[in-house]
Amino acid sequence: MEKVLFAHVDNPQQHRIETYLAAGGYQALPKILREYKPDDVIDLIKKSGLRGRGGAGFPAGMKWSFVPKTSPKPKYLCCNADESEPGTCKDRVLMESDPHLVVEGIIIAAYAIQAHQAFIYIRGEFVFPAARMEQAVEEAYARGYLGKNILGSGYDLDLVVHTGGGAYICGEETALLSSLEGDRGLSRIRPPFPAIEGLYGCPTVVNNVETLANVPLIVNRGVDWFRSHGTEKSPGTKIFSLSGNIKRPGNYEVDLGTPLSYIINELGGGVPDGRTLKAIIPGGSSTPLLLPHQIDTPLDFESVAQAGSMLGSGAIIVIDDGACMVWTAMKLINFYQHESCGKCTPCREGTAWLKQLINRIEDGNGRPGDIDLILDICGNIMGRTICPLGDAAVMPTESIIKLFRNEFEYHIEHKTCLVKTSYPLA
Amino acid sequence: MAENGGNTVTLTIDGRQVTVPKGTTVLEAAQSIGIDIPTFCWHPKLDSIGACRMCLVDIEKMPKPAVSCATEVAQGMVVSTTSDRIVAARKGVLEFLLLNHPLDCPTCDKGGECDLQDITFKYGTDKSRFAFPKLRIIDEHTKTTFDDKRIGPEIIRNMNRCVTCFKCVRFNKEIAGEYDLGAYQRANHTVIDAAPGEQVDNIYSGNVVEICPVGALTNTDWRYKVRVWLTKQADSISPHDADGQNIKLWYDHRRIFRATSRRNDAVDEGWICDLARYGYQFIDSPDRLMSPLIKRQGRQVAATWAEALELVARRFRDIRDKKGSVCIAGLSGGNQSAETMALFNRFFRTVLRSNSVDYRLDYIDLKDGEITEAYNCLYTAPFQIAELEQADAALVFASNFIKEHPIVNLRLRKAVRKSKARLFTANPVETKSADISVDELIYRPDTETAFVVALLHALIDQRLYKNCPDGRAMELQSRLSPSSLTEAAGICGIEVERISSLARQLASAQNPFILAGDYLTASTQRYQIGNALYNLANLLGVPDGKAIILASHADSIGAERVGLRPALSADLAGRLAEAWKEPIPDSTGLNTSQIFRAILDEEIDAVMILGANPAMRYPDGPFVNAALDKLDFLVVADLFETATTAKADVVFPLAGWAEQDGSFVNLEGRQQRFQRALPPKAEIKTGLEIIREIAETMGEPLAGDDAALRNETERLVSSWVRRPRVMDKFYDVKPAPPVGHEGYPYRLLVGNDLHHVGYLTEHCPSLIRFTREPYVELSPSLAARLGVDEAALVRVESTTGRLVLPVRISEQFDGDVVFIPNNFAAVEVNTLVSRDGGGWVKIERLDE
């Protein structure tokens, strides 16, 4: 299968602008500035069918078109590089190995929405990727791809690399904007949507790193080429981060619509010998689980949704029969509780209560009725929060209980795991 | 029925149709027809953040419940606030909020007025499914749990009770522009706390206590004193500033327990400053004067009312009849009720037959012959606080705004934040408005006139003036002194380009405002600056009500309107004579400084002072004290013994504003009534009683009861006429030459501390917690030159006096300007100042 985003992932020099240029980099940008009006770029991306790779799969071109053209306010573009969803580690590799691809994508997207200031918001722990991006931005300035009058086109753009403080919530677009403004990273109610009132109250587009990295490729090689990958509604390729009980974990780029089994078994080599597959988290830790019989589900937005889960950010976490599902649920809820921003009541209080209950069951102190209480609390969080973090905590929890209720019941009754796991559990 | 096209929207809530303006939230639409939706994080004056999720409603065609506080109405919307899903959602949110809540209602001071209590009662359940120990985080530093941490001089935080609505933090940031309070940590470990190394001590700090929906923020003032349901409320007005903050006093038969806001959108929008909130406390001070005093053989001793009244009546009659009525003068503080001032005025003019009455006791009036028209016109301008919201530019000049006019300041902040008004400030020191100012100009002390003249030149040079033919402008320019922009700018020490740019921005504004304050009022150049400002407003075409010199006291404008000033307009004199059915005496009345001068010249023998302390506050200590000492007969009515009562032959214990009904007229000319909360204690009498009883004892009682007086005052206040500003009139401006101050290099500003006003607030324990003692405030650079650190003792000396004070170093001060508050009886700061503008001092370090 053709690698496009990862075409140069194995070249240790690819991060340097000379290498990027030699490999055909920065050819999309001059073409755009010369031949495309901003609206034409939006049209092109709309036609390509490119969908957001940050989790929600929202059509990128459509998002850009929401930016009001007549607004006198400045417009902003933010590249979301906060990548903190457990299991997800694709943006990091893109930024480390091919930072100029991301920068070029940012410049084109900024041009499309006529922003003159763009930001890359990188999670604080990403010291190395941030350094790579900084260097790329510097090189791009030096060569006139950024700054005033880019390539003589009259278009100006400044790009700032901003590192966050290391909070999962700052990947959520409105919290990202609050954080970028210097405030606490708390999510905000929508509407207004960022495209209308985002950073400093001005129209703002937030796109994921991988989404933006696709843009120069689409410009260079065309819509038809892009659509030759993936499915009708989910065109293109996608980087999947494969982790968990798998022989060969890692990032794999495949066409959207590739069956899950191909990634797990062919690319990942399947679960360790002697183990059997128990469940799969298909799209990052906030998505409901799939069962082994669903392993042939094609990995595109529609098919995964049809199977009862979500493609999300494309982080596939494989769980084999050695894992206790109560423990799994506990690890997940502990994460979400820790990362709740604390702004809205259901998420702040609900995740904390869930954590207490699930930990109690895991610790062998569960009580009869706890499982239904958990589900009831989940119901009081789901759909009642400001941002989807609350839902993200609930979805895997509910799903695990629904699929593996017997393990919870066993825990409560016998004060120990039904599954005797042999993994070192941290 | 209203259709989409217009500015209204019609929707259905719980089966009832309602039509509301576009942009209304679903919550407010529901409220407008009496449908109750519970809320925690919503506040009518704060931006909605949709955080608590208590206000969820179902809206047809929306898959998820929506937050009504942040959802705008739409035409044809169908809303349910009572669906099963919503009832369950509310129970869910309440259950969450109560998980770790201590339920210590019996000992919580919010009990009885707590939103969490009320909403739980109405919408919650009485059972908890939470079977864990309640979360109690141990404070790293104090090793205590979250109970009761003092985060400001008055504010105590109990984090266990917090519902994390962020109202407190949002108020600070959105409304007050203060950052001394914040939210820290994350998830359910979120804490509300003072900023690191800081205290929550901004002048609006008490508002966060009031808007906290639970008992997480309480104040010392109210804690553990009374249960709210045992108190009664009186509508009142803060007596400490001219803005007219509407407050409510909470009291029982013994005492007042607190003051809270009483939202009036025309004035304060429900926010009050700490002086309004805690400034009632002097009423309950144990130091109050409790009985009349009479001076016998040089010592004041307690006397009965009969003795004291008899003595005053006899002496007044003697002096009036033997020496002449021009030998008696009356002075009243600017925060007596309008009714009291009206009666005082009448007593002086009809019984004592003297026109020498005044309320302007805290600035030096000028020599005779000064043209005061322009100044008076601006001082009484028909300004409306709420109109500031429509401003697109404002110049705040010669005013430490936040301090002098806390409410006007908030409205200006709102104009900047919400309507993007461009604010410019020009002052001798930095103010706290830097964060919202486009430019903050600092002129050299005493160069107010030069500053305005520079602006006038800049307007004329650039031909930016309105409503004025070129010839007129040229002619005006030729009569200005200093005579050019460069010269004037040089004098005030501001770059020419900044003044030119200010002129351009004011001239290009559609709706500019010009507001001036106490640095102007206190200046000996007051009338010259007034002339210059008048010209400025006219050249810019600023309408009458939008250029104003703001009054300083709660009832300054009331005093103007009831005529408590020596010279009266013909109209007012006529109406007063008609009301009193007696002619106004035709002698010339003297103003405050003329009165003191006349005492020294032995032309005035007797003075009556009502609720004022000129011995400490009049900005020429040596002069005023010499005059008061020289007086033959001094009568003072006040709440406390003061430097002034100490000199009196007779002292009357005076009731405070909360002990009587009355009204104040704020700087807009808005008359606002206040109600009595408590009767005056035993021997204390109100100003009205004192005046009436003196008149009666003199055998010349004042006709009419209090109701008649109230009507008369209302009529005077409401029918008061003023000559409007004449838009094409200009005044000559000739600033007096600066006074020499050889050997005294530092300019001393004297005024109110940030947390005090006048000489009464020293008797308010809560305010004392903010500032306990006097100090001299100076710039870091001056401190360095003097070699002093914070709190070091220095000697401050002028030609007339010297004081020893601790140093306070302030970033807001630059160079050689220093400040000393005159709110503390311990130091009579006015001994350092003299009447010809000599406010210059030298400072020396005291070596231990």
Ligand SMILES: Cc1cc2nc3c(=O)[nH]c(=O)nc-3n(C[C@H](O)[C@H](O)[C@H](O)COP(=O)(O)O)c2cc1C
């Ligand atoms: C709790 C939470 C965390 C998120 N974290 C990220 C993230 O780390 N990176 C990211 O690109 N999007 C993240 N998102 C999604 C963003 O809100 C947003 O949808 C995305 O950046 C849009 O970009 P796209 O349209 O290119 O996918 C997160 C969303 C939620 C609710």
Ligand code: SF4
């Ligand atoms: S302290 Fe009070 S006002 Fe502040 S967040 Fe907590 S409950 Fe709200």
Ligand code: FES
């Ligand atoms: S009142 Fe609407 S969410 Fe709090």
